Structure formats: C-alpha cells, structure tokens
Amino acid sequence: MRLQNVPLLEVQARWGYSELTDSPAARHYSDLGHLVAKRSSGTSFELLSEAEQYELAFGTACARPVLLAFLTGVISFDIVRVGRARLGSMLVPPNVWYPESEGRFVSFEEYMTTTGVKLDDPRSVLPKGPSYEFPTDPITFGRSFSFPILIDGFHRAARFWKYGPPDGKLLAYFPSGLVVED
Structure with missing residues (x-):
C-alpha cells in the first residue's frame, strides 16, 4: 500500500470497497454484486482491475455525493x-x-x-x-x-x-x- 500521494480516485475506490460488506451503506452499492463477491471472498483491493476500481470510485460518488464535496481541491x-x-x-x-x-x-x-x-x-x-x-x-x-x-x-x-x-x-x-x- 502506497503511503504518500495516494491518488484521489484510488481513495474513492477503496472507500467504496470498504462499504460493500459489513456496512450500513452497502445498500447503496446494489449493482456491484460482482465486487461484493470479491470483497466477501477476501480478494485484496490490489487485485482489482483498473476498471473495477473505477466502478467503485464512481459508485462512491453516486452513493456519497454530499460527502464528496469535501474532496474539492484534493488531488x-x-x-x-x-x-x-x-x-x-x-x-x-x-x-x-x-x-x-x-x-x-x-x-x-x-x-x-x-x-x-x-x-x-x-x-x-x-x-x-x-x-x-x-x-x-x-x-x-x-x-x-x-x-x-x-x-x-x-x-x-x-x-x-x-x-x-x-x-x-x-x-x-x-x-x-x-x-x-x-
């Protein structure tokens, strides 16, 4: 795991991945069943494809638009x-x-x-x-x-x-x- 200069897209994707299971917010990601299965089976984030990471980042933006306002200006x-x-x-x-x-x-x-x-x-x-x-x-x-x-x-x-x-x-x-x- 990178410790500095972690790109915004990666953080958004990791946020979404953390919410897929064992989270009250899981219901917001209902159309990402294939990624829920990966998270549930213990697949590490690093093994996800670039497209899957983008799906997660996009899903997070859809599920959490108000909170994402606090990422304005964050690179x-x-x-x-x-x-x-x-x-x-x-x-x-x-x-x-x-x-x-x-x-x-x-x-x-x-x-x-x-x-x-x-x-x-x-x-x-x-x-x-x-x-x-x-x-x-x-x-x-x-x-x-x-x-x-x-x-x-x-x-x-x-x-x-x-x-x-x-x-x-x-x-x-x-x-x-x-x-x-x-």
Whole structure:
C-alpha cells in the first residue's frame, strides 16, 4: 500500500470497497454484486482491475455525493496515524448526523457525546469481539478550506473512540498538504 500521494480516485475506490460488506451503506452499492463477491471472498483491493476500481470510485460518488464535496481541491492523500486527541479535534459535517446537528460542524469528540436515533448510527457502535482490533481500512478525511473533515470510517472511528487503547492510533487518508499533528 502506497503511503504518500495516494491518488484521489484510488481513495474513492477503496472507500467504496470498504462499504460493500459489513456496512450500513452497502445498500447503496446494489449493482456491484460482482465486487461484493470479491470483497466477501477476501480478494485484496490490489487485485482489482483498473476498471473495477473505477466502478467503485464512481459508485462512491453516486452513493456519497454530499460527502464528496469535501474532496474539492484534493488531488492526493497521505496515510497518517491519528491518535485519540487528534481524532477528537477533527470536524464532523452536519449531514452525517442530521437533523440533530442543526446544520453545525462539530468536533468528533463532541459528536461522540451525542446520541443517535437510528440503529446503524456510528455513535451506537458495539465491539466486534471480546477485544479491540484495529480496522484494516483507513478512515478518510476531506477538507473545507484548511479544516480536516471526517468523511469516511465513522463506525471504525467510533469503535476506536469507545473501545480502542488510549494510546492507539488509527490509519487515515489525509489530504496531501494539510498539516496533521498528534
């Protein structure tokens, strides 16, 4: 896996691949059954063809148009490690938790102090097993001007926030050129 200058198209495709199974968003990718089968069988992203990766990126754009607005001006991403303090300071867009958000951007830490009404709400996430395991897929940040905005991986981030080790760090796609300190 490339760690710097990961192209936007690849990040969008990986985002879609992560949502095909074991995600409340899987229903948005109903016409990608052949890729669901590959993900379910454990086929790694690297083994997908260029056409399949494009299908995933396009599917993500169709399923997540509002969140993709936060990729405006992003050309590539770097993979960084984000600890609890830095994750807590990142912004959550209002559409992720509308109508409770009342149109406000809030920090992830504040977002996690609120409760959701839907069963698949990330704030209601439960542990996957008897002990915490770090996710294999990075979470993804976009941007609004110079502010990092969490746009993908809310369940993974919430599970880390609630059950992960205090000194642990998540892998994250972060827009190249934005500064992240932890």
